[in-house]
Amino acid sequence: MNGGEHVAESLKREGVQFLFTLAGGHIAPILVAAKARGIRVIDVRHEANAVFAADAVARLTGIPGVAVVTAGPGVTNTLTAIKNAQLAQSPLVLLGGAAATALQGRGALQDIDQLALLKSAVKWQTSVRRVRDIAPALQDAFFHARSGTPGPVFVELPIDLLYDPALVKQWYGADRGGKTIADKIVKRYLQFHVNRLFADADTLQTPAPRPANIPAPSPNQIQRAAEKIRRAQRPLLLIGSQALLDAKNVNALADAVNRLDMPVYLSGMARGLLGKNSALQFRHKRREALREADVVILAGVPADFRLDYGNHISRRAFYISANRDARDLTRNRKPNLAAHADPAQFLMQLAAQFENGARWTEWKKTLRARDDARNQEIIAQSEQPAQTINPLYLCRQIENALPDNALLVADGGDFVATASYIVSPRAPLTWLDPGVFGTLGVGAGFALGAKLARPDAEVWLLYGDGAAGFSLMEFDTFVRHNIPVIAVVGNDAGWTQIAREQIEYLHDDVATVLNYAAYERAAEGLGAKGWRADDPELISETLENARHAAQAGSPVLVNAILGKSDFRKGSISM
Numbered sequence: 001m002n003g004g005e006h007v008a009e010s011l012k013r014e015g016v017q018f019l020f021t022l023a024g025g026h027i028a029p030i031l032v033a034a035k036a037r038g039i040r041v042i043d044v045r046h047e048a049n050a051v052f053a054a055d056a057v058a059r060l061t062g063i064p065g066v067a068v069v070t071a072g073p074g075v076t077n078t079l080t081a082i083k084n085a086q087l088a089q090s091p092l093v094l095l096g097g098a099a100a101t102a103l104q105g106r107g108a109l110q111d112i113d114q115l116a117l118l119k120s121a122v123k124w125q126t127s128v129r130r131v132r133d134i135a136p137a138l139q140d141a142f143f144h145a146r147s148g149t150p151g152p153v154f155v156e157l158p159i160d161l162l163y164d165p166a167l168v169k170q171w172y173g174a175d176r177g178g179k180t181i182a183d184k185i186v187k188r189y190l191q192f193h194v195n196r197l198f199a200d201a202d203t204l205q206t207p208a209p210r211p212a213n214i215p216a217p218s219p220n221q222i223q224r225a226a227e228k229i230r231r232a233q234r235p236l237l238l239i240g241s242q243a244l245l246d247a248k249n250v251n252a253l254a255d256a257v258n259r260l261d262m263p264v265y266l267s268g269m270a271r272g273l274l275g276k277n278s279a280l281q282f283r284h285k286r287r288e289a290l291r292e293a294d295v296v297i298l299a300g301v302p303a304d305f306r307l308d309y310g311n312h313i314s315r316r317a318f319y320i321s322a323n324r325d326a327r328d329l330t331r332n333r334k335p336n337l338a339a340h341a342d343p344a345q346f347l348m349q350l351a352a353q354f355e356n357g358a359r360w361t362e363w364k365k366t367l368r369a370r371d372d373a374r375n376q377e378i379i380a381q382s383e384q385p386a387q388t389i390n391p392l393y394l395c396r397q398i399e400n401a402l403p404d405n406a407l408l409v410a411d412g413g414d415f416v417a418t419a420s421y422i423v424s425p426r427a428p429l430t431w432l433d434p435g436v437f438g439t440l441g442v443g444a445g446f447a448l449g450a451k452l453a454r455p456d457a458e459v460w461l462l463y464g465d466g467a468a469g470f471s472l473m474e475f476d477t478f479v480r481h482n483i484p485v486i487a488v489v490g491n492d493a494g495w496t497q498i499a500r501e502q503i504e505y506l507h508d509d510v511a512t513v514l515n516y517a518a519y520e521r522a523a524e525g526l527g528a529k530g531w532r533a534d535d536p537e538l539i540s541e542t543l544e545n546a547r548h549a550a551q552a553g554s555p556v557l558v559n560a561i562l563g564k565s566d567f568r569k570g571s572i573s574m
């Protein structure tokens with residue numbers, strides 16, 4: 001086996017099904033060997049999208065996603081997506097090519113200090129120096145990606161480790177003769193170097209995956225939390241992405257939350273955990289609820305800017321936090337009870353302390369009344385007559401069109417924020433957004449990974465028109481690899497989320513204006529189906545057409561021409 005084959009064997013062993021990549025000579029042996037072992041190799045048009053796709057696979061399956069990119073610019077192009085995965089605590093493995101071991105630092109093609117570059121963006125990294133170290137390095141990589149606070153890891157694989165030994169010896173000239181003493185010394189050094197590279201390579205076995213290290217709550221913490229909750233009048237549970245890391249156990253988690261019977265707000269990857277309509281789930285007026293709650297549980301939710309650095313939680317409340325990340329656990333606000341533990345395990349063990357039954361009914365009624373009132377406001381706003389499509393109206397039409405097997409990807413500013421208020425994810429793990437890094441451009445990569453990980457899902461990609469520009473080219477990948485996703489561009493001809501405040505505070509819209517571009521024709525040019533939707537009367541029909549086209553196997557883009565909206569201020573101006 002060559003080094004590429006060792007890599008592929010390890011990936012198989014770890015349960016990897018997809019390899020996302022953009023070609024390069026440095027990594028070719030990995031791609032060929034992976035394909036030969038039945039791993040589906042998906043080649044994209046920008047390395048960032050390979051990482052976004054791997055991230056989506058990780059979030060949806062719990063198995064680290066894998067991207068392999070070539071040395072130098074291939075690696076540097078992944079940086080934003082890797083950082084995004086780190087802040088989203090998504091376990092993924094980035095494999096990067098590198099210059100030959102003996103040539104590093106000597107001006108070889110695409111040779112830079114990649115480890116220095118990635119250091120602050122990954123939780124663990126290594127550069128492999130011998131073929132025999134490939135399998136242990138990958139075993140470590142997968143272990144670290146999944147353990148503790150999950151995140152991206154980087155494994156650098158120099159080119160001379162990956163190709164056949166005979167070829168590598170030729171490159172080094174270690175099989176060539178030389179006349180002078182200097183020639184002989186160099187030759188001996190190179191022979192020594194090559195022998196070291198390949199030492200013991202043939203006898204190696206691929207090790208079994210190492211079980212991840214996941215912090216668990218103590219029985220004492222569970223008891224104390226249960227006591228507080230039993231005595232609570234107005235408890236509130238916030239569940240965030242980190243509670244959904246164990247993708248195989250999401251239904252057990254949903255059962256536990258139902259058993260607790262406490263009012264719940266879901267964020268990030270936790271959206272959809274309780275299905276489309278749950279009597280426990282509330283979507284609006286979270287801040288008011290937090291102000292009034294007497295026991296607050298943050299399960300996998302950091303007290304960061306989204307909770308005004310913890311200030312949204314009443315000072316009088318008993319504050320419980322369960323988090324795998326020791327820093328997030330106490331960040332900004334020290335919990336009254338801090339469980340350094342997997343939040344899903346925490347909730348499941350907590351729920352086991354409670355009988356099924358209806359609790360806190362008055363408190364829930366209060367919250368429900370507010371939630372309903374806000375929903376009515378949104379509906380009223382969405383029905384204001386307009387020449388162009390009102391974004392709220394479009395989101396309501398999307399909500400109506402979504403089947404039970406829908407999986408949503410959100411990439412954009414105001415349009416997707418609006419969608420997140422109106423569209424209900426149908427089931428656990430059917431909502432993907434970038435997470436706390438707020439990266440525009442995750443869309444196509446996420447949709448790609450999602451459709452591969454969940455072939456039976458109808459994958460909907462909700463794009464702002466600005467956001468769409470980052471990854472529209474991946475419609476080519478969708479077409480080549482038969483990935484029939486449905487994209488809807490909320491086209492308001494601008495970077496609206498930025499424009500709103502820029503205009504208010506600085507009175508100038510410079511750099512925030514786009515065209516009502518024909519994104520549907522760009523998608524068509526790449527071989528997908530496209531629709532332009534500018535008539536509110538026809539939008540639901542267009543969405544149905546899009547669904548049919550996707551069911552027939554084609555990727556689709558609906559370019560919905562919107563009026564300008566100012567959703568957050570509660571008014572719509574066209």
Ligand SMILES: Cc1ncc(C[n+]2csc(CCOP(=O)(O)OP(=O)(O)O)c2C)c(N)n1
Nearest residue numbers: 412413414415440464465466467495496497
């Ligand atoms: C990579 C990246 N660049 C810039 C931003 C800053 N940003 C946040 S929202 C936004 C506007 C998004 O525009 P669009 O996708 O069209 O959505 P809209 O707000 O118009 O609905 C921008 C530029 C960002 N979050 N990420």
Ligand SMILES: [Mg+2]
Nearest residue numbers: 465466494496
């Ligand atoms: Mg826009």
